Amino acid sequence: MMTNYGNRITQGQFSFLPDLTDAQILAQLKYALDRGWAVNIEYTDDPHPRNTYWDMYGLPMFDLRDPAGILREINGCRSAFPNSYIRVTAFDSTRGWETPRMSFIVNRPRHEPGFRLVREEAAGRRIRYTIAPYATDKPEGERY
Amino acid sequence: MNAAFDPPDGVPPGTQADLRAAYETSQVGAVLDGLERDLVGLAPVKTRIREIAALLLVDKLRAGVGLATSAPTLHMCFTGNPGTGKTTVAVRMAEILARLGYLRGGHLVVATRDDLVGQYIGHTAPKTREVLRRAMGGVLFIDEAYYLYRPENERDYGQEAIEILLQAMENERHDLVVILAGYKDRMDRFFQSNPGMASRIAHHIDFPDYTEEELFAIGERMLGAMQYRFAPAAVPAFREYIARRIRQPRCANARSIRNALDRARLRHANRLFASGQANLSVEALMTIEAEDIRASRLFDPGDGAAAASASPSIPDGTPELDVPLFNTRGLFRAPA
Numbered sequence: 001m002m003t004n005y006g007n008r009i010t011q012g013q014f015s016f017l018p019d020l021t022d023a024q025i026l027a028q029l030k031y032a033l034d035r036g037w038a039v040n041i042e043y044t045d046d047p048h049p050r051n052t053y054w055d056m057y058g059l060p061m062f063d064l065r066d067p068a069g070i071l072r073e074i075n076g077c078r079s080a081f082p083n084s085y086i087r088v089t090a091f092d093s094t095r096g097w098e099t100p101r102m103s104f105i106v107n108r109p110r111h112e113p114g115f116r117l118v119r120e121e122a123a124g125r126r127i128r129y130t131i132a133p134y135a136t137d138k139p140e141g142e143r144y
Numbered sequence: 145m146n147a148a149f150d151p152p153d154g155v156p157p158g159t160q161a162d163l164r165a166a167y168e169t170s171q172v173g174a175v176l177d178g179l180e181r182d183l184v185g186l187a188p189v190k191t192r193i194r195e196i197a198a199l200l201l202v203d204k205l206r207a208g209v210g211l212a213t214s215a216p217t218l219h220m221c222f223t224g225n226p227g228t229g230k231t232t233v234a235v236r237m238a239e240i241l242a243r244l245g246y247l248r249g250g251h252l253v254v255a256t257r258d259d260l261v262g263q264y265i266g267h268t269a270p271k272t273r274e275v276l277r278r279a280m281g282g283v284l285f286i287d288e289a290y291y292l293y294r295p296e297n298e299r300d301y302g303q304e305a306i307e308i309l310l311q312a313m314e315n316e317r318h319d320l321v322v323i324l325a326g327y328k329d330r331m332d333r334f335f336q337s338n339p340g341m342a343s344r345i346a347h348h349i350d351f352p353d354y355t356e357e358e359l360f361a362i363g364e365r366m367l368g369a370m371q372y373r374f375a376p377a378a379v380p381a382f383r384e385y386i387a388r389r390i391r392q393p394r395c396a397n398a399r400s401i402r403n404a405l406d407r408a409r410l411r412h413a414n415r416l417f418a419s420g421q422a423n424l425s426v427e428a429l430m431t432i433e434a435e436d437i438r439a440s441r442l443f444d445p446g447d448g449a450a451a452a453s454a455s456p457s458i459p460d461g462t463p464e465l466d467v468p469l470f471n472t473r474g475l476f477r478a479p480a
Contacts, residue, residue, distance in 0.1 A: 059270075066249045066281025068319040073277070 007114030029067035109144035224351025227399030249281035
């Protein structure tokens with residue numbers, strides 16, 4: 001986290017860049033829709049990198065042709081969870097892929113305190129290292 | 145130019161806009177010519193489409209020189225009898241608006257009551273929103289829109305769908321064009337009970353019934369598309385058929401013509417079978433003879449006329465109902 005100014009979490013695409021504008025988000029979503037990927041919106045307040053199960057906002061959006069409808073949903077999610085991480089995932093159902101092909105963050109909390117380094121003393125004076133978000137000390141819904 | 149004219153702030157004086165260049169780069173001309181070429185009749189519809197195209201083009205020019213523009217509301221209502229080309233024009237409209245840069249996608253999402261109205265409380269809103277989301281950037285075509293509103297059942301969920309639609313038509317009008325379609329009298333009643341809907345629709349376009357001449361032209365085009373042709377003697381027979389059919393009740397305009405042609409193809413195929421010839425020329429496979437058309441019940445002097453005058457509810461005997469008997473497409477395909 002030392003190379004990352006402001007403790008911004010870096011997950012998915014574009015996370016080292018400044019936040020995407022709505023026009024840039026639309027262009028990325030258009031790319032996904034043109035390839036027939038289903039887009040869905042997820043949010044969480046536990047940004048640990050191993051937490052892959054974010055909460056879904058609404059259902060995955062199948063059969064869309066135009067990204068404007070997705071941006072509308074993103075804005076709905078932003079107003080419902082203004083202080084959470086929100087990411088957009090594009091799922092490719094083609095046989096052989098069957099996996100998210102794109103994933104990027106579209107909303108962040110105002111203040112991101114970052115991660116603490118946790119040292120655990122194991123058998124034989126071995127030290128095991130892990131990280132824990134400062135925010136998760138508080139209960140769900142009260143973080144950030 | 146008027147010397148006393150002073151352009152508003154932000155527009156440099158003496159700015160010129162090139163209408164011709166804008167017209168040529170937008171390729172509207174090609175689209176409008178295609179419309180003129182592919183659709184028979186429908187003069188009021190074509191005029192309105194031309195007007196909309198001109199407005200959008202001039203708006204683009206105004207934006208180019210820095211004048212204020214506001215995206216016009218392009219929600220439309222198509223009214224007309226069955227078979228007057230409402231769906232065909234809706235498909236065309238999506239394409240035209242996309243070419244003019246008003247819509248990004250140019251796709252058409254067709255929805256009926258089933259797609260919009262849910263079956264239990266809380267089911268309607270997500271369903272309607274999903275259809276709206278799919279239609280974003282294109283045209284949402286709601287066929288038989290008056291079925292959305294069922295006044296006889298006050299707990300009907302159609303009203304909820306209408307309210308969501310209205311909201312979307314107002315807030316997302318930059319991304320979405322809604323076209324409602326249906327029969328004129330029922331549509332009028334629908335608007336009477338939903339004044340909000342009527343006021344949000346700027347363009348009410350009435351599709352007139354086709355004349356005999358136009359129906360004949362449509363029939364010829366349909367045959368051409370199916371790679372058939374009329375024998376010289378079949379032309380007057382078909383004209384006579386149209387003149388008789390148009391006077392029958394439940395004439396569904398172009399759809400009746402298509403069904404009549406489908407039945408003529410049926411008789412044509414049957415005649416070829418009955419002839420028992422081993423080798424058929426391409427010409428024989430393509431040509432509809434007068435007898436294929438004159439075999440219709442409409443030409444039966446006793447039965448057809450009597451049926452038409454005696455019982456108007458059954459137009460011209462069961463074989464002549466406007467329902468294709470079965471789809472022969474693919475069974476008998478004309479050689480390319």
